[in-house]
Amino acid sequence: MPYTKRQDGRAFDETREIEAKVGVIKRADGSAYFRIGKTVAYAAVYGPRDLYPKFLQNPTEGVLRCNYNMMPFSGSGERVRPGANRRAKEISLVTEKALTPVVDLKQFPNAVVDVFIELPQTDAGSRCAGICAASMALADAGITMKDLVGAVSVGRVDDKIVVDLDYSEESYEGGPVADIPTAYIPTMDKFSLLQMDGRISKEQLTEALEMAKKACTRIVEEQRKALKAKFDIDVSNEGGDSDGQ
Amino acid sequence: MGELKLENKSIVVPGEEIATGMDYIPGSGTYRLGEGIRANRLGLLSVTGRAVKVIPLSGKYIPKKGDLIICRVIDILMTGWRLDTNSAYSAVLPLRDATTEFIQKGADLTKWFKIGDYLSAKIVNVTSQFLVDITTKGPGLRKLEGGRIIKVNPSKVPRIIGKQGSMVSLIKEQTGCRIVVGQNGLIWLQGDPKDELIAVETIRKIERESHIQGLTDRVKAFLEEKKKEMTGE
Incomplete structure (x- = not known):
C-alpha cells in the first residue's frame, strides 16, 4: 500500500505541534522545555562553572558537556530501552557537536558549561527535541552564542519525503523508510547534525534537507518567541512574590 | 542605507537581526554578519547614536578587575585564603592584602578568617586564565558578620x-x-x-x-x- 497520507493527518512538510517554554527549572542557570508532538524534552544548563577532574580542563577555551537521558518510564518500550547506554552516550556526543558551532567558549577557559537533557516522554525525534531545548536553555543561561539551533528529523516513508517523523512512521512497514535527524543553524546556513537510519537516494536527500532547513527556521522562530515570552511579566504590585528568578 | 530592525529597549535573542547596513556599529553582545548586525546573547537592546549593544539579562558572573564582590572562604592556603566568588573561578586572598597586622610565619590563619566566613573584597587583578587576586584592605572591605x-x-x-x-x-x-x-x-x-x-x-x-x-x-x-x-x- 503506497504512503499517500500521513497517519496523523499532517501535510508532508508539516512538523508536529510545538510547544516551547523557558525558565522552567528554577535552580538551574538556564532551562527550557520543548515539546514536539508526543516527544517532550527538558534541558537544564549549569555554568560556566568549575571543571573537575582537573585533566578535563582546557586552558584555551571552555568545555561544553551535554548529557542526554531518556527517563525510565519514557518511550513505548518497543524499541529503545531508556537509560544510560551506548545510544545515550552517542546522542550526548552528537548534541555537543551540534551546539558547539554556535557557542563562544573562549570567554571561560578551564570552566565547563553543563547541559542536562531529560526526556520524560518520547515518540521519535528525541535527539532533535533535546537539541532544541538545549539551545534555548543555553541562551537563557546567558551564554554567548551566534544563533539558536533548530533541529528536526526528515526522511522518507515509502516514496514520500516527510518532515518530523513520529514513531509510527519510523516503524512503517509498507515500504522503505529513511530517518535523518538534522540540526540547522539559520544565520550560518549550515547543518550541525546529520545522521541517518535507512536508505535514500541522492536526489531525495537533497530535497529532504531543503525541507529540513525550512522546518528548522520555523522552529528557531518558535524558540525566539519562547525566550522573549519569559520577560513578558505583569508589573503590578499585587500578587507580590510569584516565581521567576 | 542602514536601518534599525528593532526598537530600542526591546528584548533580543541570539541570532536575531538588529540592524542592516554598515551605518551602525556593533558593541558588546552583538556581532557583524555580512552587512548586518546580529545579537549574540539574550538581553535588552540599547542604541546610543550609531552604537548598538545588548545589555545581558542573565548569565553567571565573570571576575573583573576593580569589582567589589562578596565571597566565601573555602580553603586556607600556606600564605592566604582561597575564596569562592560565585563564578567559575575561585579567588586567592594573599596575607599581605588581608590585613595591616604583622602575621608571624606559621601562624594559625583561622584567627583572621575561618572556612565559611563571608568577606566583602575588591578584585585586585585577573589574569587571562582567570586567576583572581583580591584584597580586603580598603574602605568597606571586611569580614561580614551576622545578617x-x-x-x-x-x-x-x-x-x-x-x-x-x-x-x-x-x-x-x-x-x-x-x-x-x-x-x-x-x-x-x-x-x-x-x-x-x-x-x-x-x-x-x-x-x-x-x-x-x-x-x-x-x-x-x-x-x-x-x-x-x-x-x-
Whole structure:
C-alpha cells in the first residue's frame, strides 16, 4: 500500500505541534522545555562553572558537556530501552557537536558549561527535541552564542519525503523508510547534525534537507518567541512574590 | 542605507537581526554578519547614536578587575585564603592584602578568617586564565558578620545598585538595613529581621522587573506600601 497520507493527518512538510517554554527549572542557570508532538524534552544548563577532574580542563577555551537521558518510564518500550547506554552516550556526543558551532567558549577557559537533557516522554525525534531545548536553555543561561539551533528529523516513508517523523512512521512497514535527524543553524546556513537510519537516494536527500532547513527556521522562530515570552511579566504590585528568578 | 530592525529597549535573542547596513556599529553582545548586525546573547537592546549593544539579562558572573564582590572562604592556603566568588573561578586572598597586622610565619590563619566566613573584597587583578587576586584592605572591605546573604542574578546588580547607588540607598533608607551589594550577585543584609525580609522582597522585585520601564517609581510605591502594612499591624 503506497504512503499517500500521513497517519496523523499532517501535510508532508508539516512538523508536529510545538510547544516551547523557558525558565522552567528554577535552580538551574538556564532551562527550557520543548515539546514536539508526543516527544517532550527538558534541558537544564549549569555554568560556566568549575571543571573537575582537573585533566578535563582546557586552558584555551571552555568545555561544553551535554548529557542526554531518556527517563525510565519514557518511550513505548518497543524499541529503545531508556537509560544510560551506548545510544545515550552517542546522542550526548552528537548534541555537543551540534551546539558547539554556535557557542563562544573562549570567554571561560578551564570552566565547563553543563547541559542536562531529560526526556520524560518520547515518540521519535528525541535527539532533535533535546537539541532544541538545549539551545534555548543555553541562551537563557546567558551564554554567548551566534544563533539558536533548530533541529528536526526528515526522511522518507515509502516514496514520500516527510518532515518530523513520529514513531509510527519510523516503524512503517509498507515500504522503505529513511530517518535523518538534522540540526540547522539559520544565520550560518549550515547543518550541525546529520545522521541517518535507512536508505535514500541522492536526489531525495537533497530535497529532504531543503525541507529540513525550512522546518528548522520555523522552529528557531518558535524558540525566539519562547525566550522573549519569559520577560513578558505583569508589573503590578499585587500578587507580590510569584516565581521567576 | 542602514536601518534599525528593532526598537530600542526591546528584548533580543541570539541570532536575531538588529540592524542592516554598515551605518551602525556593533558593541558588546552583538556581532557583524555580512552587512548586518546580529545579537549574540539574550538581553535588552540599547542604541546610543550609531552604537548598538545588548545589555545581558542573565548569565553567571565573570571576575573583573576593580569589582567589589562578596565571597566565601573555602580553603586556607600556606600564605592566604582561597575564596569562592560565585563564578567559575575561585579567588586567592594573599596575607599581605588581608590585613595591616604583622602575621608571624606559621601562624594559625583561622584567627583572621575561618572556612565559611563571608568577606566583602575588591578584585585586585585577573589574569587571562582567570586567576583572581583580591584584597580586603580598603574602605568597606571586611569580614561580614551576622545578617544574611542572598543570591541574585549578577546581571541585575547594576539595577539593584541604581544610578550612583540610588536604588540601594532607597532600600537602606526605607528599611534601615545595612546592605552590601557584591558585583558577583551576592548581597549581604543586616537589620531587624522584619526589615531584612522587606529588603529581600524588594530586591527580588527589582530582579524580576528590571527590564521594564519605570522601575524606581514602582519600587518606591512597593516600599511605602510594605512600610504601611508593617506599622498598621
